[in-house]
Amino acid sequence: MLELILEAGWVAKLVLLVLFVASVASWAVIAFKWIEYRRAEADTEDFLEAYIERPPEGAFDVAKRCGGSPLAAMYAAGYRELAQLLKLQGTDGDVTLEQVELVLRRVRWVKTSEAHRLERGLAFLATTGSSAPFIGLFGTVIGIMSAFQDIGAAGSASLAVVAPGIAEALVATAAGLAAAIPAVIAYNYANARMVQMLERIEDFQLEQGEALRQAASRVQ
Numbered sequence: 001m002l003e004l005i006l007e008a009g010w011v012a013k014l015v016l017l018v019l020f021v022a023s024v025a026s027w028a029v030i031a032f033k034w035i036e037y038r039r040a041e042a043d044t045e046d047f048l049e050a051y052i053e054r055p056p057e058g059a060f061d062v063a064k065r066c067g068g069s070p071l072a073a074m075y076a077a078g079y080r081e082l083a084q085l086l087k088l089q090g091t092d093g094d095v096t097l098e099q100v101e102l103v104l105r106r107v108r109w110v111k112t113s114e115a116h117r118l119e120r121g122l123a124f125l126a127t128t129g130s131s132a133p134f135i136g137l138f139g140t141v142i143g144i145m146s147a148f149q150d151i152g153a154a155g156s157a158s159l160a161v162v163a164p165g166i167a168e169a170l171v172a173t174a175a176g177l178a179a180a181i182p183a184v185i186a187y188n189y190a191n192a193r194m195v196q197m198l199e200r201i202e203d204f205q206l207e208q209g210e211a212l213r214q215a216a217s218r219v220q
Contacts, residue, residue: 015139015172019132023179026128029121030186036068037193040118043069044200051075070114070197071204077110078103078208100212111205118194122187129184136176143169 043066050062051071060079063072081103082095147166 011142012139012168012172015135015142016175019135019172019175019179022128022132022135023175023182026125026179026183026186029124030182030190033121033186033190037118037190037197039068040070040197041193043067044071044197047072047075070111070118070201073114074107074110074201074204075208078107078212081106082212095212097213100209103212104209107205107208111201114201115198118197122190122194125183125187125190129180129187132180132183133173133176136173136179139172139176140169143172 047059047063047066047069048071051059054062056079060076063069063076063079066072082099085099085102086095144166147169
């Protein structure tokens with residue numbers, strides 16, 4: 001394989017270099033997303049346990065430590081926003097519907113930011129998975145064209161003349177598949193985990209908004 005790569009033309013070598021860089025970058029993204037999602041899920045479980053069992057102040061303290069959880073980030077942002085509003089308006093802890101809407105607007109902004117964070121890097125995996133085979137095919141076509149030129153120059157179509165050129169050309173296809181297959185598998189797996197996390201984010205936003213509105217209704 002190494003001999004075939006070294007003997008390939010400059011176009012094929014350029015294609016292989018692009019595929020190698022794409023493959024290394026995709027594996028780096030895969031490792032990053034795996035660590036990120038694993039931390040997000042673990043922090044979310046810790047935060048939800050505190051959210052259910054502890055008072056708001058205690059849940060906020062846990063949320064500050066669970067930086068990888070989108071739910072914790074939303075709760076902490078809403079808690080800070082509400083505390084700031086109560087402090088500025090000098091109220092005694094009673095929540096109004098106007099304050100609730102301001103808090104929920106801040107929570108929605110954080111929700112969008114967290115969703116973008118979870119999606120970060122997946123577009124690169126999708127692009128690598130879809131484009132790498134075509135890049136490899138391009139290198140293969142160029143290699144086959146070069147092989148036919150060599151066959152014409154040699155004036156012979158024997159296996160000894162044809163096989164080396166075709167083998168060199170197919171290296172690019174193999175490299176494209178080697179870059180694309182892990183990227184596609186990782187994208188599908190990461191996308192499934194992201195969808196599950198987004199569903200939990202949506203459910204938590206609705207639950208948080210309902211809890212705040214009920215607190216405001218009791219005051220009214």
